[in-house]
Amino acid sequence: MPSSTIRNQAYGWLLLTPAAIFLIAFTHYPAIATLGQSFFSESTVIRPAEFVGLENYQIMLTDEVFWKVVRNNIWYAIGTIPASVALAMIMAIWVNGKLAGRGLVRMAYFTPTILPMIAVANIWLFFYTPDIGLIDQFLSMFGFSGRNWLGNPETVLSCIIVMTIWKEAGFFMIFYLAALQSISPELEEAARIEGAGRWYYFRRVTFPLIMPTTLFVLINAVINSFKLVDHLFILTKGGPDNASSLLLYYIYEVAFSFFDEAYAATLTVVLLVTLAIIAIGQFLLMDKRVHYR
Amino acid sequence: MKSVKRYMAVMASALSLLILSSNGALAATELTMYYPVAVGGPLTKVVDGLVADFEKANPDIKVNAIYAGNYNDARIKALAALKSGDPAQLSVMFSIDIYELIEQDAIVAFDDIVETDDDRAWLKSFYPALMENGVTQGKVWGIPFQRSTIVMYYNKDAFREAGLDPDSPPATWDELVSMGQKLVKKDASGNVDRWGLMIPSTGYPYWMFGALTMQNDQVLMNGDGNETYYDAPSTVEALQFWRDLGDKHGVMPANTIEWGTLRQNFLEGKTAMMWHSTGNLTIVKKNATFDFGVAMLPAKKRRGTPTGGGNFYIFKKSTPEERAASMKLIRFLTAPDRTAEWSISTGYIGTRPDAYETDKLKSYVMEFPPAAVARDQLEFATAELSTYQTGRVRKLLDDAIQATLTGAKSPEEALGSAQDQADRLLKRYR
Known part of the structure; x- marks a missing residue:
C-alpha cells in the first residue's frame, strides 16, 4: 500500500476520533x-x-406491570403516530399555500413545539382538571361537567395521546413544509395544464415526492412514542393504577424510585431491541417506496 | 469564524473568572447540602436566607445549599453525587428514605456523631411523633426539618351556606359523610357544582391512606420496616370507606383525585373540604378569598394522621470536620427561633415544643389559630409508610388504592395481592 494512502487513512481516522470517543x-x-x-x-x-443469568428476564415475563405498560405503549403509539403525521402533513400543505397571515399561522402551529414538555403538561393539567379545568368549563356550557379526565383509567391514556399529538404535529409540520418548498412549482403548472385535479396532483405528485420526509418523520414519531415521558411526571405519574404508564416511565421508576438497576437494565434492553427492530423494519419496508433524489 | 473567536474569548474569560472566584471564596470547611421542595411557594428563598444567616454566624463554614427538585429528585441527586465521588455532606431528604439510605450504607446515625451531653439532649428535643420515621435499629438517623401532617382545610362560608356550624367541622367518619352530603351543591340539571370533600389520590395516595388506616386504629408497617399490614381487616375497611365516599355516599368525585390541582379546586370553591399537607397552609391563607378553617382529621376508632416531609441526614462519606460542621448547621437550622420562622413562612410544623414557646410563633398562633392544629394533632400522629425496598412496597399500595378507587378491583382483592407481593419483597429482611 502506498504511504500516501496510509497517511490518508490515518488522517481520516484522526478526524473521526473526537466524535467516535463521544x-x-x-x-x-x-x-x-x-x-x-x-x-x-x-x-x-x-x-x-x-x-x-436470565432471571431478570424471567421476572419480567411474569411482571403484570410490565405487560400493562407495554400494552399502553402500543396504544399510545397507535394513537399518536398516524394522527400527528397526518395532521402535520395537512397543516404543512395548508400553510404552504398562499393565504393571508401565513407567517402567523405557521408560528401558531409551531408554538407547541417550542414549549418545554413539562410546561405543556402543566398547562394541560389545568385543561383536564375536573370542574375548574378549561375542558370541563367549556363542556359545562352544554350541561356536561365533572368529567374526571385524568382520574379515570378509561380516559387517561386518550387524554395523554391528544396532548402528545398537539405537541408533536407542529414539529413534524416543519419538515413537511421544507419538503413541500423544495418541490418545483413547474410540476404543479404542468399538472394543471394536463388537467390534473388537486387531489390527483397530491396523490400522484406531492405525496411520492415528500416520501423521504414521511419516512424520516415516521421514524421520529415511533422513537418519540417510546421516548417522550416527561409529561407523565406532571400529569399522572403513570396512574391511576398504571393506566397511563409507558415503558420508559416504568424504567425510570424501577431505576430511580425502586433503585433496582438490574431490572431497569433488563427493561432498557427490551426497549432498545424493540426500537432497533422497528427502525430496521421501517427502513427495509419503506425503502422500496421512497424515491430519493 | 469571527463568532467562533468571540466565543473562545468569552469562554476564556469565564474560565478565569471561575478560577478567581473559587480562590477568593476559600473557606475552612465547605458543605454541600441538597434540599427538596414539595409544596408551592417560594421556599428556596427562605432556605437561602437561613443559610446566609448561618454563614454570617460561622464565617469559617461555607454552605452550598442546592435546590434539588421534589423528594424523589433530591434522593436521586444525593445518591448520584455519592456514587460519582463528589458527595454532599448532608441533605434534606424524604423522611421515609431512611431504609434505602441505610441499605446503600450512605448515612451515619446521629448517635454516632454526637459528642457532648448537650448534643444528646438536643436529639431528644423534638416531638416524638416526628422522630418515628428517623429512628430504626435503636438509633437516630434523621432529624426532622420540613415536616408536615395531613389536616382538613374547610370552607367556612360553605358550611354557613349549608346550615352547618362553621366552628365544628366533622370529628368522626359518620359526621364526615353526613356533613359532606349537606355540603354537596348541585345545579338545576343535577351536575355537582361543589363537592363535600376531596382526598387526593395521585402523587401520594399511600400517605392519605395512612391517615384513614390510623383512624381505624391500624398501622401499615412495623417499626423494623420489614413487614406490612396491607390486608389486615381494618386496612381493608379503611379503603372500602375511601371508595364509598365517592361511590356510595356521593360526597367526593369518583375515581382518582389529582394532588397537584386539588388546592386550586379548594380555592375556587369546588370542594368544601380537602385533606392536604400542612405545608400548604401559608399559601392557602394567602390566596383564599373566603373564610376558611383548619381542623384535625376525623376519627373512626381514634384520630390519626401520618407525619410526612423531610429530615436531615448526614452522609457517611464525610470527614470528621465536615460532620462537625454539618451538625453545627443542622443545630442552627433547627434552633427554636429558626424553626419558628420556618414554620411561619411555610406552614410546616414547628418540629419541637420549645419553638411554640418563642414570641414569634406564640403571637402567630394567637392571631392565626389554624397554625396550631397540626401541632395539636401530633399527639395522634404515626410514622409515614416506610420499609425496606420502600419504593416498590409503597407503589404496591398506591396501585392497590388507585385500582380500588377506580373500581377495577375490590379492596380485599387489591390489598390482598399487594400484601402478597410486599411479603415476597420483604422476606429477605426478616
Whole structure:
C-alpha cells in the first residue's frame, strides 16, 4: 500500500476520533454495559450484585406491570403516530399555500413545539382538571361537567395521546413544509395544464415526492412514542393504577424510585431491541417506496 | 469564524473568572447540602436566607445549599453525587428514605456523631411523633426539618351556606359523610357544582391512606420496616370507606383525585373540604378569598394522621470536620427561633415544643389559630409508610388504592395481592 494512502487513512481516522470517543462513551458503551447489567442481580452496598443469568428476564415475563405498560405503549403509539403525521402533513400543505397571515399561522402551529414538555403538561393539567379545568368549563356550557379526565383509567391514556399529538404535529409540520418548498412549482403548472385535479396532483405528485420526509418523520414519531415521558411526571405519574404508564416511565421508576438497576437494565434492553427492530423494519419496508433524489 | 473567536474569548474569560472566584471564596470547611421542595411557594428563598444567616454566624463554614427538585429528585441527586465521588455532606431528604439510605450504607446515625451531653439532649428535643420515621435499629438517623401532617382545610362560608356550624367541622367518619352530603351543591340539571370533600389520590395516595388506616386504629408497617399490614381487616375497611365516599355516599368525585390541582379546586370553591399537607397552609391563607378553617382529621376508632416531609441526614462519606460542621448547621437550622420562622413562612410544623414557646410563633398562633392544629394533632400522629425496598412496597399500595378507587378491583382483592407481593419483597429482611 502506498504511504500516501496510509497517511490518508490515518488522517481520516484522526478526524473521526473526537466524535467516535463521544459516541462510544455516551452511546455504545452504556448500551453494552446495560446488556451486561441485565444479567446481574440488584446491587446494594450491603448485597453486591451477582450473576443470575436470565432471571431478570424471567421476572419480567411474569411482571403484570410490565405487560400493562407495554400494552399502553402500543396504544399510545397507535394513537399518536398516524394522527400527528397526518395532521402535520395537512397543516404543512395548508400553510404552504398562499393565504393571508401565513407567517402567523405557521408560528401558531409551531408554538407547541417550542414549549418545554413539562410546561405543556402543566398547562394541560389545568385543561383536564375536573370542574375548574378549561375542558370541563367549556363542556359545562352544554350541561356536561365533572368529567374526571385524568382520574379515570378509561380516559387517561386518550387524554395523554391528544396532548402528545398537539405537541408533536407542529414539529413534524416543519419538515413537511421544507419538503413541500423544495418541490418545483413547474410540476404543479404542468399538472394543471394536463388537467390534473388537486387531489390527483397530491396523490400522484406531492405525496411520492415528500416520501423521504414521511419516512424520516415516521421514524421520529415511533422513537418519540417510546421516548417522550416527561409529561407523565406532571400529569399522572403513570396512574391511576398504571393506566397511563409507558415503558420508559416504568424504567425510570424501577431505576430511580425502586433503585433496582438490574431490572431497569433488563427493561432498557427490551426497549432498545424493540426500537432497533422497528427502525430496521421501517427502513427495509419503506425503502422500496421512497424515491430519493 | 469571527463568532467562533468571540466565543473562545468569552469562554476564556469565564474560565478565569471561575478560577478567581473559587480562590477568593476559600473557606475552612465547605458543605454541600441538597434540599427538596414539595409544596408551592417560594421556599428556596427562605432556605437561602437561613443559610446566609448561618454563614454570617460561622464565617469559617461555607454552605452550598442546592435546590434539588421534589423528594424523589433530591434522593436521586444525593445518591448520584455519592456514587460519582463528589458527595454532599448532608441533605434534606424524604423522611421515609431512611431504609434505602441505610441499605446503600450512605448515612451515619446521629448517635454516632454526637459528642457532648448537650448534643444528646438536643436529639431528644423534638416531638416524638416526628422522630418515628428517623429512628430504626435503636438509633437516630434523621432529624426532622420540613415536616408536615395531613389536616382538613374547610370552607367556612360553605358550611354557613349549608346550615352547618362553621366552628365544628366533622370529628368522626359518620359526621364526615353526613356533613359532606349537606355540603354537596348541585345545579338545576343535577351536575355537582361543589363537592363535600376531596382526598387526593395521585402523587401520594399511600400517605392519605395512612391517615384513614390510623383512624381505624391500624398501622401499615412495623417499626423494623420489614413487614406490612396491607390486608389486615381494618386496612381493608379503611379503603372500602375511601371508595364509598365517592361511590356510595356521593360526597367526593369518583375515581382518582389529582394532588397537584386539588388546592386550586379548594380555592375556587369546588370542594368544601380537602385533606392536604400542612405545608400548604401559608399559601392557602394567602390566596383564599373566603373564610376558611383548619381542623384535625376525623376519627373512626381514634384520630390519626401520618407525619410526612423531610429530615436531615448526614452522609457517611464525610470527614470528621465536615460532620462537625454539618451538625453545627443542622443545630442552627433547627434552633427554636429558626424553626419558628420556618414554620411561619411555610406552614410546616414547628418540629419541637420549645419553638411554640418563642414570641414569634406564640403571637402567630394567637392571631392565626389554624397554625396550631397540626401541632395539636401530633399527639395522634404515626410514622409515614416506610420499609425496606420502600419504593416498590409503597407503589404496591398506591396501585392497590388507585385500582380500588377506580373500581377495577375490590379492596380485599387489591390489598390482598399487594400484601402478597410486599411479603415476597420483604422476606429477605426478616
